[in-house]
Amino acid sequence: MTMTTPLYEVKNVxxxxxxxxxxxxxxxxxxxxEVIGLVGDNGAGKSTLVKVLSGAHEPTHGxxxxxxxxxxxxxxHEALEAGVETLYQDSGLAxxxxxxxxxxLGREEYVKGVFGKFGFLAQKKMDIDAHANLERxxxxxxxxxxxxxxxxxxxxxxxxIGRAVSWASKVIILDEPTNHLGARQAGEVLAxxxxxxxxxxxxxxISHTLPHVLDVTDRIVVLRLGKVVADAxxxxxxxxxxLGTITGLIDSK
Amino acid sequence: MNSVSKRFKSALxxxxxxxxxxxxxxxxxxxxxxxxxxxxxxxxNILSDWYPLILIAIGETFVIISGGIDLSVGATVGxxxxxxxxxxxxxxxxxxxxxxxxxxxxxxxIGVGLVVGILNTLMITKAGVVPFIATLVTLGxxxxxxxxxxxxxPIGGGPSNAINLSVAxxxxxxxxxxxxxxxxxxxLGLYLHKTRFGRYTFAIGSNPFAARAxxxxxxxxxxxxxxxxxxxxxxxxxxxxxRLSVGAPTTGNGAELQAIAAVVIGGVALSGGQxxxxxxxxxxxxxxxxxxxxxxxxxxxxxKQVVVAALIFIAVFLQELRTRVxx
Numbered sequence: 001m002t003m004t005t006p007l008y009e010v011k012n013v014x015x016x017x018x019x020x021x022x023x024x025x026x027x028x029x030x031x032x033x034e035v036i037g038l039v040g041d042n043g044a045g046k047s048t049l050v051k052v053l054s055g056a057h058e059p060t061h062g063x064x065x066x067x068x069x070x071x072x073x074x075x076x077h078e079a080l081e082a083g084v085e086t087l088y089q090d091s092g093l094a095x096x097x098x099x100x101x102x103x104x105l106g107r108e109e110y111v112k113g114v115f116g117k118f119g120f121l122a123q124k125k126m127d128i129d130a131h132a133n134l135e136r137x138x139x140x141x142x143x144x145x146x147x148x149x150x151x152x153x154x155x156x157x158x159x160x161i162g163r164a165v166s167w168a169s170k171v172i173i174l175d176e177p178t179n180h181l182g183a184r185q186a187g188e189v190l191a192x193x194x195x196x197x198x199x200x201x202x203x204x205x206i207s208h209t210l211p212h213v214l215d216v217t218d219r220i221v222v223l224r225l226g227k228v229v230a231d232a233x234x235x236x237x238x239x240x241x242x243l244g245t246i247t248g249l250i251d252s253k
Numbered sequence: 254m255n256s257v258s259k260r261f262k263s264a265l266x267x268x269x270x271x272x273x274x275x276x277x278x279x280x281x282x283x284x285x286x287x288x289x290x291x292x293x294x295x296x297x298n299i300l301s302d303w304y305p306l307i308l309i310a311i312g313e314t315f316v317i318i319s320g321g322i323d324l325s326v327g328a329t330v331g332x333x334x335x336x337x338x339x340x341x342x343x344x345x346x347x348x349x350x351x352x353x354x355x356x357x358x359x360x361x362x363i364g365v366g367l368v369v370g371i372l373n374t375l376m377i378t379k380a381g382v383v384p385f386i387a388t389l390v391t392l393g394x395x396x397x398x399x400x401x402x403x404x405x406x407p408i409g410g411g412p413s414n415a416i417n418l419s420v421a422x423x424x425x426x427x428x429x430x431x432x433x434x435x436x437x438x439x440x441l442g443l444y445l446h447k448t449r450f451g452r453y454t455f456a457i458g459s460n461p462f463a464a465r466a467x468x469x470x471x472x473x474x475x476x477x478x479x480x481x482x483x484x485x486x487x488x489x490x491x492x493x494x495x496r497l498s499v500g501a502p503t504t505g506n507g508a509e510l511q512a513i514a515a516v517v518i519g520g521v522a523l524s525g526g527q528x529x530x531x532x533x534x535x536x537x538x539x540x541x542x543x544x545x546x547x548x549x550x551x552x553x554x555x556x557k558q559v560v561v562a563a564l565i566f567i568a569v570f571l572q573e574l575r576t577r578v579x580x
Contacts, residue, residue: 077468088466094459096526097452105456106467108449119448 005068007032007202008053008084008171013062015048022048023059024226030171030202035193037213037234038206040223041246046206049223050175053204054086055079066170080106083170087177092160093148100130100144103163133166134159138195154185161192171202178212190216210242222246268520271571272535275564276542283546290549297421297428301496303541304434305330305489307534309508310515311441312482314533317516318445319478320458320525321377321384325369326486326512328395330505333365333490335399338500341411351412358411359491366487369395370480377479378472384479392509399502407501411494419496430495434488442530454478458525514561515540518568539564 006029015023023045030036040046051057052064055073064071066082073079076086093102104126110116130144139162141155148156161177174193178186186209193216196203207213213220213234220237222230222245230245237245244250284291309326316323341358349357369391376387419428427435445451453474456464465471486505493504517523518539519532543564544557 075468076466080468086466088462092463092466094456094463094526096459097456101452101456102463105452105463106469108452110449119450120443121447121449121452123447 004031006030006065007034007067009065010049010052010059011063011065013049013052013059013064015045015052015057016060022226023052026062026223026226026228028221028228028231030204032170032202033197033200034219035197035203035205035217037217037220038204038223039208039210039213039220039242039246043225044223044246045226046223047175048226050086050088050173050204050206053171053173054084054088056086077106080167083168084173085164085168085171086173087160087164087175089176089179092163093156095149095156096147098127098145098147099134099141099151099159100127102148102159103130103133103144103166107167134162137162137165138192154181154188157181157185158188158192161189165192165196165201168196168201171204172196173204173206175206176208177205178207178209186212210239214239214242224248268568268572269529269531269535272519272532272539276535276539279539279542279546283542283549287549290546293425294421295545295549297426299538299541299545300427300431301419301421302544303537304428304431305492306508306511306515306541307438307537308434308485308489308492309482309512310519310533310537311438311530312485313509313512313516314519314521314528314530315441315445315454315478316384316482317513317521317523318458318525318528319454319475320461321475321479322513322523323373323388323479323482324385324509325373325388325391325395326482326489327505327508327510328392328399329366329369329483329486330490330493330508331399331502332369332395332402333362333487334494334504335403335408335500335502336365337362337491338408338411338494339402341415341494342408345411351414354412355415355418358494362487362491362494363484364487365490366484367480369487370483371476373479373483374476378475396502396506403500403502405502407497407499409499411498413498415495416498419492430492434492437488438530438534442534445530450474450477455526458527460526511540511561512537514565518561518564520568520572522572536568 009029011027013023013026014021026049038046038049052059055076055078066084071082094105109122109126111120111122127144134141139158141159148159151159157177161174164172178189181189190212193203193205205213205217214237217234220232220234220242221228224246241250309330312326313323337358340361341354344354344357372391373387376382376390377384418430421428423429423432445454453464453469456469457471457474461471490505494500515536516533519529519536521528521532540561543560547557548554
């Protein structure tokens with residue numbers, strides 16, 4: 001572990017739901033330009049940790065630091081504004097809205113003048129900018145005024161990820177972004193992650209697909225029953241060892 | 254050739270164009286069958302039916318696009334009308350001027366709408382009651398209270414000049430309140446399709462999880478939508494007072510179903526996230542034309558409901574067909 005201040009960090013975080021302990025004394029940190037894989041079996045606490053990291057849930061104990069400053073997220077919106085972007089599994093997009101409406105959802109731009117004060121949207125500008133934003137992170141979407149429901153599953157996921165990556169200024173949390181995707185589309189998603197890393201973002205990649213995790217991450221954190229049971233450079237894992245650590249057949253601690 | 258037929262097909266695939274054709278065919282049909290139908294006073298009368306219907310149908314459009322439903326609009330029309338009428342009767346008896354009385358009556362009606370909207374909102378966002386049930390509660394309570402407040406009979410005795418306001422004295426076609434309602438409808442149409450408020454309404458109806466993840470305060474937005482719907486219904490209640498010079502407890506009974514019919518005929522999906530305000534405008538117009546037209550061709554007025562029912566079925570069936578073709 002280097003001595004520089006981590007980009008994003010949680011220290012000794014626990015989360016209790018009544019008597020259920022979903023997270024137990026979890027610590028985790030990520031550096032700029034680093035991709036960490038967060039893996040674990042169902043019920044290991046991945047979703048809970050994602051919710052704590054994204055600001056959706058407040059931890060019962062423990063601290064959160066962004067660039068060395070302690071933060072308490074009151075809502076996911078606060079985390080978003082601080083530069084921590086999350087792509088949730090399956091909840092990313094509004095299918096009846098256009099690509100650009102989705103890219104700019106919650107961050108709309110208004111026309112100039114008095115109409116803008118009344119909330120009138122600068123639709124043309126957002127159409128153009130949405131296209132440019134997606135292109136910048138390596139996504140070619142046919143037309144940004146097409147509705148999401150007209151896109152294929154792979155294109156939708158590309159838009160969802162592109163949206164998150166293009167807005168993230170510091171950290172991006174991707175919850176199962178390659179789920180339900182074909183091999184080629186999953187490959188495109190992994191390429192987007194690599195580009196985000198090259199831009200200096202910290203990427204937290206949650207996935208069940210271990211080859212994807214081994215391919216794209218620098219470091220892997222394994223959760224089991226709410227605890228971190230392994231946190232090591234990806235080079236120290238192969239598929240068999242990773243699976244063994246997740247299931248508990250190999251005890252690395 | 255190919256592009257012409259393509260354009261023709263896409264025009265037919267467009268709900269608003271279809272509705273416009275249906276509306277034109279209806280007007281033509283009624284006029285051919287009964288030449289008296291095609292006259293200015295008839296259209297003025299159709300418009301005066303359309304004004305209150307479009308008010309509640311526009312509110313319903315916002316609500317349904319947001320993924321909910323508002324069953325309480327008809328009851329709100331009734332209860333706001335009678336409460337406003339009672340207030341104006343008292344003011345007239347205590348010798349307030351007619352203009353001030355009418356204005357206070359207007360504010361009272363809107364106040365009643367606000368109360369209903371806030372009650373709906375509290376039940377839906379705080380108590381977690383689904384919109385169908387929450388607004389069913391205010392529907393029942395509103396209709397009941399209208400009868401309780403009035404003893405079941407219409408309340409008159411307000412300013413005598415009220416009825417003059419609803420006379421169609423602009424080109425012998427539009428009444429003054431009617432013009433205001435048309436302006437309001439255009440503004441709300443722009444709000445639905447061109448502003449952030451409308452965008453969030455669509456987003457919440459399309460995928461509330463995505464809306465929340467994008468930082469939208471979903472409950473606060475839904476509160477505005479349900480309050481808008483109730484206030485528009487209370488405006489319709491006040492409009493009926495102007496038109497009839499009385500506040501009757503049964504005014505607005507069943508209006509929620511007419512509003513939902515207008516919205517559905519207009520192509521708004523009950524599942525939320527989709528719709529167009531122009532469709533609602535035309536849907537409400539078709540219902541109003543059917544209501545008057547049937548009288549002119551000597552069909553008993555009760556057939557109107559049957560015709561509207563058939564139109565709902567056809568509209569939904571076409572929608573279904575189109576989504577099937579697309580897939």
